[in-house]
Amino acid sequence: MNRPTQEQSEQLAALWTQAQPVVSAYIRTLLPDFHQAEEVLQRVAVTLVRKFEGYDLQRPFVPWAIGFARFEVLRYRRDHATDRHQFDSDIVEQAAELYQSEEIDFSGFREALRSCVAKLEGRNRQALILRYTQDVGPKEIAQEMTMSANAVRQLLHRVRAALRKCIEAAIAKTGGRP
Amino acid sequence: MSEPHPLLEAYLNGELDDQGFVDFNNWLREDPEHLRRWVTAAFMANELGEALSEQEAGEQPAVTDKPSAAKQGLMDAEVLDLLQQIEASAVAEPVTLVGELPAGHAEDPAGPTAHDLAAVGRYVLRKAFTNKRVIVSGICSAAAAVFLLVLVLVNPFASDAPDPVASILNDQAPATDVPVRQQVATLTAAYDAQWEPDFGFGVPEPGQALVAGRTLTLKQGIAEITTNRGAVVVVEAPATVELIDSPNALRLHTGKLVGICETDPSKGFLVRTPDMDVTDLGTRFGVSCRDGGTYLRVFEGEVYAAPAQASDADEQKVVAAGESVIVASDALRVERVDHVAERFVATMQAVAQAPTLTGDIRYEPSIPSDLRIGAYESGELRLFQERTNVEMSGPVAVNVIGPGRFENEALQQPVALKPSKVDSYLIHLDTLPGDGSGRIHRATVRFERPIVGVITSTQAMSQTHALLGLPDVRYGSTSDGKSGRYTGLDQSTDQHPETVEVSDDRRTLTLHLSTGDGIDQARVLIESQASP
Numbered sequence: 001m002n003r004p005t006q007e008q009s010e011q012l013a014a015l016w017t018q019a020q021p022v023v024s025a026y027i028r029t030l031l032p033d034f035h036q037a038e039e040v041l042q043r044v045a046v047t048l049v050r051k052f053e054g055y056d057l058q059r060p061f062v063p064w065a066i067g068f069a070r071f072e073v074l075r076y077r078r079d080h081a082t083d084r085h086q087f088d089s090d091i092v093e094q095a096a097e098l099y100q101s102e103e104i105d106f107s108g109f110r111e112a113l114r115s116c117v118a119k120l121e122g123r124n125r126q127a128l129i130l131r132y133t134q135d136v137g138p139k140e141i142a143q144e145m146t147m148s149a150n151a152v153r154q155l156l157h158r159v160r161a162a163l164r165k166c167i168e169a170a171i172a173k174t175g176g177r178p
Numbered sequence: 179m180s181e182p183h184p185l186l187e188a189y190l191n192g193e194l195d196d197q198g199f200v201d202f203n204n205w206l207r208e209d210p211e212h213l214r215r216w217v218t219a220a221f222m223a224n225e226l227g228e229a230l231s232e233q234e235a236g237e238q239p240a241v242t243d244k245p246s247a248a249k250q251g252l253m254d255a256e257v258l259d260l261l262q263q264i265e266a267s268a269v270a271e272p273v274t275l276v277g278e279l280p281a282g283h284a285e286d287p288a289g290p291t292a293h294d295l296a297a298v299g300r301y302v303l304r305k306a307f308t309n310k311r312v313i314v315s316g317i318c319s320a321a322a323a324v325f326l327l328v329l330v331l332v333n334p335f336a337s338d339a340p341d342p343v344a345s346i347l348n349d350q351a352p353a354t355d356v357p358v359r360q361q362v363a364t365l366t367a368a369y370d371a372q373w374e375p376d377f378g379f380g381v382p383e384p385g386q387a388l389v390a391g392r393t394l395t396l397k398q399g400i401a402e403i404t405t406n407r408g409a410v411v412v413v414e415a416p417a418t419v420e421l422i423d424s425p426n427a428l429r430l431h432t433g434k435l436v437g438i439c440e441t442d443p444s445k446g447f448l449v450r451t452p453d454m455d456v457t458d459l460g461t462r463f464g465v466s467c468r469d470g471g472t473y474l475r476v477f478e479g480e481v482y483a484a485p486a487q488a489s490d491a492d493e494q495k496v497v498a499a500g501e502s503v504i505v506a507s508d509a510l511r512v513e514r515v516d517h518v519a520e521r522f523v524a525t526m527q528a529v530a531q532a533p534t535l536t537g538d539i540r541y542e543p544s545i546p547s548d549l550r551i552g553a554y555e556s557g558e559l560r561l562f563q564e565r566t567n568v569e570m571s572g573p574v575a576v577n578v579i580g581p582g583r584f585e586n587e588a589l590q591q592p593v594a595l596k597p598s599k600v601d602s603y604l605i606h607l608d609t610l611p612g613d614g615s616g617r618i619h620r621a622t623v624r625f626e627r628p629i630v631g632v633i634t635s636t637q638a639m640s641q642t643h644a645l646l647g648l649p650d651v652r653y654g655s656t657s658d659g660k661s662g663r664y665t666g667l668d669q670s671t672d673q674h675p676e677t678v679e680v681s682d683d684r685r686t687l688t689l690h691l692s693t694g695d696g697i698d699q700a701r702v703l704i705e706s707q708a709s710p
């Protein structure tokens with residue numbers, strides 16, 4: 001492997017900063033387990049460093065990076081072929097195509113989501129924090145929040161729906177489309 | 179807004195079970211819009227974790243060149259109302275509070291209000307974050323840290339530190355990384371096996387459960403491991419294998435093995451070596467891992483071979499039956515090779531096609547180089563694999579053809595076997611000093627393909643060493659059969675008759691042999707796999 005030059009390192013760092021949320025989301029879409037996704041994302045990051053010498057700066061970076069992520073997800077899937085909590089390879093491919101396309105404005109989506117999340121308070125926020133920062137399922141959230149598991153599921157669904165609506169509204173007003 | 183789908187909800191809540199995943203895969207295929215909904219929801223879920231982590235840690239939302247929706251006052255009033263309604267409705271259930279309450283929130287006989295509960299919830303959560311359930315802030319942060327680390331380490335101006343990529347990509351997780359030592363395989367057989375001491379586990383015995391994280395070093399002999407998913411792995415010494423955290427995979431650090439995957443659950447069986455990842459699709463293959471690289475030979479079916487160090491799917495190759503490939507150490511490509519050394523192939527095929535034995539006999543795919551008296555003495559009946567796919571261009575003298583029971587003179591009469599393509603096996607019986615003669619050995623050998631002939635006389639044995647034996651093996655008789663020791667089954671006496679019986683389907687050989695003062699040897703010829 002030829003090590004990246006100083007200039008290449010800086011270029012890569014800048015490109016990765018923009019691409020990483022999408023690459024990360026792609027991996028987590030297919031590997032919901034936090035630790036699995038983290039392992040694969042690390043592999044992708046290292047691979048990008050190794051392969052960056054062959055990257056054409058005229059081409060979009062995200063689809064290029066998603067291509068490696070796709071391979072690493074398939075590789076992880078193959079290594080854990082006996083794990084039944086896996087998406088089929090055709091789904092992995094289709095998801096990659098969607099993430100590689102410009103059909104979804106991930107950047108606008110991300111921006112709008114942060115604004116909407118900042119407005120969340122109380123149990124809505126608590127449930128989301130437990131679910132999405134601590135990877136806790138509805139049953140454990142129910143114990144933490146002394147609610148029934150079904151009530152937690154309803155709460156999570158309604159908060160997600162409201163956030164989605166908030167995000168769509170925000171993006172619509174800025175001319176984008178989620 | 180689309181109606182919620184129970185499978186998508188279960189996915190988002192991390193509650194899909196085995197069948198749920200199958201159903202969810204199918205649902206995603208039904209309609210491109212389903213895929214889009216899923217991707218969008220998953221992206222939102224991922225970003226939620228990031229955004230909440232940042233905000234709870236007191237970080238400012240990500241600053242970009244774009245004016246944010248919040249800055250523009252774009253939070254829809256209707257949405258805010260909706261969120262407030264959810265906030266209120268979520269606390270309709272009675273709640274029992276546990277632990278210390280924050281100041282200003284003492285227990286109220288009338289019960290807590292929604293705002294009280296929300297405040298307490300945030301307090302409890304902060305306590306959780308700072309005390310017992312600290313979770314890393316998020317996958318992006320972790321990956322960003324790794325990425326920056328990689329950038330620093332690979333920076334040519336930084337230092338002459340070792341290549342970090344190689345170490346990071348080297349995913350040989352130590353055994354201690356396995357969270358639960360669960361059984362993933364069973365040692366199903368061992369032939370003349372000697373093992374390196376395995377601290378904490380003792381010497382493995384056939385029938386013993388093998389747990390993830392265990393490393394087995396076979397110093398001598400053959401061992402058969404069957405994974406929980408039914409893949410059979412035959413390992414030939416010297417070899418080191420490691421059971422990894424999967425019921426259908428293992429790691430071969432060094433040595434040879436043959437993988438046999440003939441059941442549906444075992445499809446996808448994975449063998450990882452330092453150089454190559456081999457994924458089986460329901461077939462038989464051999465892997466040899468040693469200094470310099472890893473060889474793969476496929477006997478039946480197809481497998482995927484990928485360089486362990488490569489990250490490009492294009493480097494993965496399909497290897498079909500009869501093909502061999504190699505990945506050299508640290509190479510990033512799978513290279514096809516025209517042939518692998520015959521001994522390697524013979525060993526692999528021998529193991530893969532090991533006959534089924536019952537009775538007083540043991541199978542060894544690797545034949546010793548010297549079988550003469552004094553050089554190799556086991557005192558037991560042994561079956562060795564010799565040659566495969568031998569083309570006999572002319573008639574060959576054998577002693578037994580076809581079904582039936584043969585003894586005494588019948589074992590000495592030469593019969594011409596018409597030209598064919600065969601595999602050869604050697605049956606060997608010797609006597610340990612002090613054991614004396616007349617010890618009876620009874621055994622049956624079930625072959626995968628029909629027996630076409632059995633060579634039992636010393637003369638016929640000697641005449642076929644060159645064609646059907648291995649050139650570097652000393653069998654114990656000279657080419658004219660007059661070495662002073664008999665090497666066929668011609669020591670039979672009326673008191674201890676030696677018999678050879680071929681079953682009606684010509685696949686089972688039944689032996690009834692007795693020890694004498696020489697070596698008893700016979701050569702069994704079976705139809706070659708490549709026979710028309």
